[in-house]
Amino acid sequence: MTLKEIKNQYIQSKSQFIIFDDKGYCLDSCDTLFQFSKLEGSIFIHLPFLESMEEAFPTLPLNEEFEFPCINLSFDGTEGYYDIILKRTSFNDDISNLCILQDFTHHYEHLIILQQERNDSAIKSEFLEIRERVLxxxxxxxxxQNDELKRIQEFKTTFFAQISHELRTPLNGIVGLVHLLGFPYNNTKKAEYLQALSATSQHLVAIVNNILDLSKIESGQLHFEEVDFNIHDLVNDVCQSFVFSAQEKNILLSHKIANNIPPHLKGDDTKLKQILFNLIGNAIKFTENGEVYLSIESRENNGNWDLYFKVKDSGIGIEKDKLEKIFQPFEQAENNTSKLYGGTGLGLSIVKQLIELQKGQIKIKSKKEVGTEIEFSLTYGLGKNEETFELKHEKKIFLNRILVAEDDLLSQKIVQELLKNWGYEVDVVADGRDVLENIKHKSYDLLIIDHQMPVLNGMETIKIIRESEYFNKLPIFLLSGQDIKNKNLLTEWQVEILRKPLNPDDLNKLIGNLEEPTDFEVVNLKYLETITQNNKIIIKELVEIFMNKVPVELEEMAKALNKPDRESLKQLIHKTKPNYKYVGLNLAFAALEKWESSIDRELPVNNEVEILATITQTVKAAIAQLSSKKLNLGLKKNETNLKWAKN
Structure with missing residues (x-):
């Protein structure tokens, strides 16, 4: 046998042709590899690869070969790797399909092993490379991290050095001015020191506000208020804070507000005041002599007002290439700026962020040794034209006793003395728990509660009060030095917010806005008018009996609460109950009736102190109303009753 014949025999033993129609039925096959000639049914069922080509066969060009190497086929328990040649051809004068299979299983198996080894080697090499990169x-x-830690440490050192210096300066000023106020100077001199003390305090507050706001901005927790404010009052307050420092440097400080700006606007007045305080403070700081000028223009915009502010000074100015740098935190135009002029480098950064967070814009123009001009714009709504209150306080007739809850002794003293000077009786406690205890035993017309207190904080205390059946209508002011997260809750609870540090004008205004309470049960004499046939003399006598008798009975009931004998308390309730019906205190009458019934049936009454406190408060309000001129009953003035009603 020749070499050619051996090769042909080998090739024939490894190859097979199959001729099949478009439906996959075998027309002819040499069956070298697979027994397709005896196959019943379509070969597509047994060879998925050919089945995938079923729709393509009728479209193949005639006599053109298509090769598919290394196809995995499995038939009748035999599996291998084959090169496949497909060809559209003519067989017995009919168009059919030719498939040539060439078995390269042994060859491909070796190739697969070799390729796997190569892949493993490549993966290992790549893994080592990745590991080196990771390391x-x-x-x-x-x-x-080390560099960042060093940078942070340097930043902290610089920050605390600057902040401590900036805080120490106004604090030293405050201490010194307070000391000077202790000397027997004339009123003019003392007024001058007080003005300086006020300006220094404002400076200190501005530094603290900048630090706190920077933290809030970075944590995304800065919120903006929507309150009515007077733009003229706000600008005057800011400029007044700098009058003393401007006079010291012989600087002319002036401002102009365009005539077309509505005096009453709506927005965050605190943030605007902070922006202006920083800008005017900077202008005065970097101006040795000359002037600092604030102007405000405006334009109406769909019911809102776009305000355009300009702060201009004749100070040292800033070089052009350093203008953008000054808006970065802790950055100043020159390295020695803080040494020469002081400052933290926070002011302009805070200003820029406060403006941009309110969708405003800011730009700066400056020329060295000529001066600086900063312009910014903000949009405000139209505010309500409300009456403004001067510091001179008009005492509310219906407001007598106020409870102040504040854990800081100095803050306690300030609020207490302020309210006393306005003519109010003031009780002071240091914790929310004491608030709840006090309102059970005394009648209060207003609660002023600090937000941050030990044991029970302000929000927790107010929540308990508002959920109470008996004290949920008490007017409440919340003192806070930080943003309140649950403002919607405070609105629902009808709680007013007072910002710290406390501005007496703000407290004055809130008290001025208080209306005489109508939520307490009001006196209704219709029942008396009916049973007496509107006999004024008898009505007057019965009302006087109520006013003289009921306070005594309430005190007796308070004593009876501490006795184990429940029967005496029940008899007192039964005895006093009709008096409430006479003057139309129906809710109090119902409460007494329910209380008496519970004692009679030996049911526990857990809130007796609260019930009695509420009834006492209702009676006091009733006596105040019965004594008023509105009812015109001609009652004899009883100082004892009136004093009791006020306590």
């Missing part, structure tokens, strides 16, 4: 990145990260 390199970890090293870079450690270097970066």
């Amino acid at each position: 390199s990145l970890e090293k870079d990260l450690l270097t970066f």
